[in-house]
Amino acid sequence: MSDTPSPAKPLRIGMLGGTFDPVHNGHLRSAMEVREVLGLDTLHMVPAPQPPLRDMPQVSAAQRLALLTAGIGDTPGLLADDRELHRKGPSYSVDTLAELRQQYGEKVPLVMVIGFDAFLRLAQWDRAEQLFELAHLVVIARPGYQSPWPCSLKELVGDRAVDSVATMMQHARGSLLMLELPSLMTISATYIRQRLSDGKSVRYLVPEAVEQAIFHQGLYQSSE
């Protein structure tokens, strides 16, 4: 046995923002797999109280955060992060990334993870050009979403695309990686909300703890 301590492995941090209205197994399985594939120490899952490009959710941010916390349970490396609940106004991701960058320092690879549907609208995000100054972007495929990229998106991305995790992780920010995770899932929160309002089961679409919390609190169920 050598007496020389091996150098500490450098940190890698991820952020997966979402409305999580409610969190479902598509989010959670993708989060686990993306963490594994990218070798992330922690993936911050951040509910947006006021998602900028959609209507205000009916279920409060505190309730959506509670469902996310229940869904994550004790899964290693996934963290239900309440930081956007402490800000007022639209939940801009650039502000969240800036906070994470400040928390972890300039040298740590920081990765924002989004699904392909959200990526298609990236050029409309607030201060979109600053996103790559703060983090890398990893886009995960979602079954059913295969549109061509709008011109504004091509312009925003420029020549940032890389084709491997190793290449991306040589730097702390600034690259784009398109990923197809092993378990592609068609589940969406829209589908979960629709089933609940129709009085149908969501078993195996969301974690058991989330299903129980939804029923105990009477969320998403039609009032009729």
Ligand SMILES: Nc1ncnc2c1ncn2[C@@H]1O[C@H](COP(=O)(O)OP(=O)(O)OP(=O)(O)O)[C@@H](O)[C@H]1O
């Ligand atoms: N099944 C899935 N597989 C991979 N990524 C997903 C999946 N569902 C959602 N995502 C991604 O997770 C992030 C947060 O998603 P969001 O909270 O908007 O859920 P959603 O299921 O897309 O919701 P809704 O149906 O209400 O639009 C987005 O980047 C989205 O693309």
Ligand SMILES: O=C(O)c1ccc[n+]([C@@H]2O[C@H](COP(=O)([O-])O)[C@@H](O)[C@H]2O)c1
């Ligand atoms: O910063 C922006 O302008 C911005 C615009 C649209 C979406 N987002 C973030 O993208 C995540 C997914 O949003 P949504 O609407 O697809 O659930 C969530 O964290 C939002 O805050 C961020």
